Amino acid sequence: MSQKPIEAGEQEAPPNNDCVGNEETPTRPSSEPEHHSGSEASKNSTRSLSGSFNEEHFENGRRYCNEIYYMPNDEAEQTRLSIAHQAYLPILDGQLTLAHIPQSTRRILDIGAGTGEWAISMAGLYPNAEILATDITTVFQPGSGPPNVEFELDDAEVEWTYNEPFDFIHMRSMSGAFADWDSIYAEVSKHLRDGGSFEIADQGMIQLKREPPDSYVKAFNGALQSAAERAGRPVGLDHLRKARLERAGLSVTKNKTFEVPLGTYSADPVKKIAGKMAMIAALEGLEAVSLRLLTRHLAWKEEDVRNLCEKVKEEVMNPSTRACVAVQFVVARKMMV
Ligand SMILES: C[S@@+](CC[C@H](N)C(=O)[O-])C[C@H]1O[C@@H](n2cnc3c(N)ncnc32)[C@H](O)[C@@H]1O
Secondary structure: OOOOOEEHHHOOOOOOOOOOOOOOOOOOOOOOOOOOOOOOOOEOOOOOEEEEHHHHEEEEEEOOOOOOOOOOOOHHHHHHHHHHHHHHHHHOOOOOOOOOOOOOEEEEEEEEOOOOHHHHHHHHHHOEEEEEEEEEOOOOOOOOOOOOOEEEEEEOOOOOOOOOOOEEEEEEOOOOOOOOOHHHHHHHHHOEEEEEEEOOOOEEEOEEOOOOOHHHHHHHHHHHHHHHHHHOOOOOOOHHOOOHOOOOOOOOEEEEEEEEEEEOOOEEEEEHHHHHHHHHHHHHHHHHHHHHHHHHHHOOOHHHHHHHHHHHHHHHHHHHEEEEEEEEEEEEEEOOO
16 A cells, blocks of 8 residues: 655755764774685675674673674564564655665665564565675675575774675765764765666754753663764764765765654654654664663663663653654765766
8 A cells, every 4th residue: 555655845954953973984994803704605795794793692681692782682672673673664655665676676685683683575576686795784684585685784984895896885874873974974885887766865853843951862862872872883964964974975865854754643654653663672772772872882771771761751741742853854966977
């Protein structure tokens, strides 16, 4: 069933709506471990794969894939990612992307594929395309997808060594993952064929349209932003700015920000569906986004983080606060040289 999509604004999200990170471009920390020293060969790139990807780090009752990435990779997080995937769909009227992807497309790369649901769905829609889905953690089941989707362990912060250019590169919900977005976009540009497309989608922080004074949401967002800045990997939507992509030779062709209500308070039936899923994903995500960042970088106690998450939940679930998130999609084309 096709329904009218949520209406979008064509402009970038406003700068001070708690959706946007800081202006600084942090540099890649030189202390980060090099993961690629193992013996298993990758058929898609000149790099070999390493066993160090299969690390498990338990912290405050959650499982993480390494010492760097701030979000867990345990079952609870996998369920949340599946729900978030379902929440993204009605925003685009059931489509998987805002980009125009012709059926003749041969090679698609999904960076930070998570559970792989986007890549698997794309593989079904584009049976003639090869879809490479990469991540630093194996939350997907190797060999479980359709034959034209390949999952590979790869760290996007390390130089990309793919053998052939891609027609389409996709990233979704990667806010806070990277220290140096300029070098990520430079790799995207380098590994797209001339005229190929790139789509990046992300969501901003929770906002309350009717915000009580001294709201817990405001305290949560502020703490999260400063912890992420201290970690050198800002959260928010700053990395989706047009100028950043254009610096890497990526010409922005579409830039849409959708306001997604959290909950079912909207009278619009599509927003109600999206809002139900988005609310579940957002509430589940509170602890997932904050626990490691706040305990490590602001020295908060685990129980203080959990207590704040509970207070934020109450505010978000109260329909009178009109909680919502901005979800932004940017599509760019590699400029011909
Ligand atoms: C919030 S999840 C989003 C997953 C998926 N894109 C989606 O929309 O459902 C972010 C994913 O990025 C992955 N990730 C984080 N840092 C990465 C890196 N340096 N290279 C590749 N993937 C990374 C995480 O392991 C996680 O699976």
